[in-house]
Amino acid sequence: MTFPSVLYPPNSKYTVDENAETPDCFVDLNLDQVIDAISDRKQEYNLKPIFYSPLQEIEVIKYRQDVFKDLENANVLKAIKVFAEKMVLVRRYLNMIEKLYFKYHQEGRFLEAVMIYYEAVKDLARDLEEAPLKSRGLVEFLEYINEYIISPGFLSLQTDSLACKADLSTIQYSVIIKGNWVRVRKYESEIDYSKEVERTFDKFKQGEVKNYRIDLIVSSGMNHIEAQILDCVAKLYPDIFKQLDSYYLKHSGFLDNIILTFDRQIQFFVSYLDFIENLKSKGLEFCYPNVTKDKAIHAKDTFDIALANKRSFESIPVVCNNFYLEGKERIFVVSGPNQGGKTTFARMFGQLHYLASIGCPIPGTEATLFHYDRIFTHFEKEEDIRNLRGKLQDDLVRIHGILETATSDSIIIMNEIFTSTTLQDAIFLSKEIIQRIIRLDALVVCVSFIDELSVMGEQTVSMVSTVVPENPTQRTFKILRLPADDLSYAICIAEKHHLTYNLIKERILQ
Template sequence: MPITFNQTIPTKAFSNQEYQPRGETRPIPFRSILYKTPKSQEEPETKATPKAPKTPNTIEKPETSNAPEFFPDLNLDQIVDNITAGKEEYNLKPFFYNSLSDIDTIKYRQEIIKDIDNTPLFQNIKSFAEKMIKMRRYLTLADKLYYKYHKEGWFLEAADLYCDAVTNLAEDLSTAEINSRGLMSFREYIQGYVNSEEFSAFIKETKKLKADLGTVKYSVLLKTNGGRVTKYQEEKDYTIEVEKTFEKFKQGAVKDYTVKLPTGTGMNHIEAKILELAARLYPDIFSNLISYSLKNANFTDKKITAFDREIQFYISYLEYITIIKRAGLQFCYPQVSDNDKEISAFETFDTALAYKLVIRDLPVVCNDFYTKGEERIFVVTGPNQGGKTTFARTFGQLHYLASLGLPVPGREAKLFLFDNIFTHFEKEEDIKNLRGKLQDDLVRIHDILKKATQDSIIIMNEIFSSTTLKDGLFLSRNILKRIMKLDSLGVLVTFMDELSSLSGKTVSMVSTVVPENPTQRTYKIVRKPADGLAYALSIAEKYRLTYDSIKERIKI
């Protein structure tokens, strides 16, 4: 089982010391590659006090490990699942679950990702990460093993890998072009660490011990009731001798009688006994090994292992969008504001959908949107299967990704830093819930309106579609008025055209079809007045579900 970064499971690799730079004080002590250093200036780096005083602009929120409520509606869960797939041991999801609330931290992250994006540093960090992964596997293995020398053998392998990983990364960083505050201060930290006396001595000892163990060689004489172990005495390979004796009989190819024996790491009690006896033949080397592992039990550095985990936030996202970019789609660094509600995005798209389409070599349609003046709510109408829901998701995803300090889909984007996102998408009926569906919808929407502020984003998809048109209109109008009163930004997907021109705060957007073939959608959502045309029957035809087709299809 791979060890994880989950804080509740302390492992050898992560509950360790931290290198303390000595002597000279540094201008920006390295704190974290994900957050700026708000607390470190004031607080001495002693024991972390249990309750840090909350400054008004506290940036480090506590990590939550639960996805925000709107994740499934916006398909952000799919995005994060794909980003973090295969990287479970880093426990990256919490990073994606915690959006930022101040502009400067967003910039801090954007700077870092620019330093890594499409530079040699990206590969450097990846190869560092691979070594660290292997190192942790070895440590976990060593932890689980039972026999002393077996255990310490794997421990030494882990230490050796760690030395290489850290030294290489320090070298790579020294030649890399770095402009971000975060990476600059990390570079300084790791270089100080590598050049420290302790680390140099540790490397030297590790390498020597490995070389010594390479010289051990022994022979075992196995009997029915036991065996005998000696140092290897240059005994000859008997098999070769026998082959030579009968070589003259050889005619041609013969059947292979080799039985495939299972291979793999592990040691039974007999093998362990033999190793133990061999160790007695080389007492000095093995006693060195024992004292080495005692002395270096916690050889990893806390900040470096934290960096190893946190930098994966950027790496995993870059890897993910690289796949999408291959199809010619663009990502950009958005301009984020916490007061300007004139937002815009050009040539943007639904990232979750794009990922799915791109890996199947299917085309992706991009869309634009913007608000001017008092405009706040996009009311999206038009034919079904025309990309309305996708548009709503895109809008939400874009804002959320920007709030993580990440590049967003599109050529250019100007976005709003929200305090919360609220979504309401149609849900399936559930027998356990004995309240009617409409009541549920209303209770939920009521709840949203109670929590939402002027800085919130509200996204509603096909609400009240299960009630009558009359009821639906009445309810939607009332809800929409309340949202407009709040002055929140939002998207409303609906088939009720009447809603698209309710006031100056609404922007009417319409999904479009190919004029000469109404069954074919363009997936373009354009800014224009709702035209009252839905194309439902054309889809019924497509599925051969008109009266005539069905009668033809059901055979007696």
């Protein structure tokens, strides 16, 4: 039996693109921070190419979601983690062999690596067999591993390893040291004087005193004297060491490629679950979205995952929000006071769709999200003097590129564009862009100070960042589905910082 992947179902066209690059939207959506935080803990697995590759088929997304659900069982997750820890030791021993200089030392480490490996595989098979697995990915992997552990190759590996280990454990020898002269011979039932020496000096023991001994660094290597002693032991027991030589040659390729692939790919799931566990412990919830080609979407009690991760270390609560689109609605126009959570809402919308597209659980208690083909972002950027373009021209060039490339299945997120020009020009340009997007029929989040955009048609929906009614300077960070209020909160901010005209004039006169 073959097992293709825990990431992709059988007969899928997908494989991990090891050369996958960071998606263009990552920095604007702060997803680079999230994936760095997840993958940096698991660098040896090189997980970023997996996180960088959105899935184009809803069936594959559901395949991964089912694996995540199985891993939410504590016993299953523990079994996978124990297996991973043992595989780390296997790789460590095999890497160590390359750095060792002496033959029998290499072969001894190899035997240890093999024994850890087959124990890891057998224990994983046993633990998964006892678990209530439901996902196709893990059920079919269990079928594979159960066949693997009874295959002739694996049984031979186990039998030979145990036999070799048992024979080596029978070796007993004595080392006689006299000056610069060392002699090695078989153990001949000589008396062990170590206990006698301890008894003799026991009477000199006093009460507990400060321990001035220091721990010396113990090298995993072997010096030339130890190696020569081992060579002498090999001459005393030639048959056993000949068997060790044969074992090393016979099983040099003992690692199964499918087991190795599983060991790496399952860490995609484990690393993400470990990451969100910290957020769950703060009371935040995650769910498995229904991913669909229908543009009627919604999400409840959701949040910006990058901001939540940052806040979790600062003990600052996270505000959750809801949204929905129905019927012909396609465009969220988000307005309201500065520092009210508008950009966070826009980032959140993009994050949810991207994480859903790679099969991960997303922030929230319930969600139905759109299966997009690409996410485009247009966030404010500093002027680049090398391209000889002003900020307005740069904004236009970038949005033109997006509109030329985007399709009706795309998601476009625009954050405060055209802030460098006059209000009338900004209104004119923004309306032209929204009209183009309406014809395109793409899903859009547009953060803008231009309230007129929210009433351009039945495709647009107004979302407003709200404030505490009794204190307009205090933001609630709740983004609600409300008509744009066309209010300016600048005077409230000026009063808060004592920067109104009258207050400044009073200080000058003083």
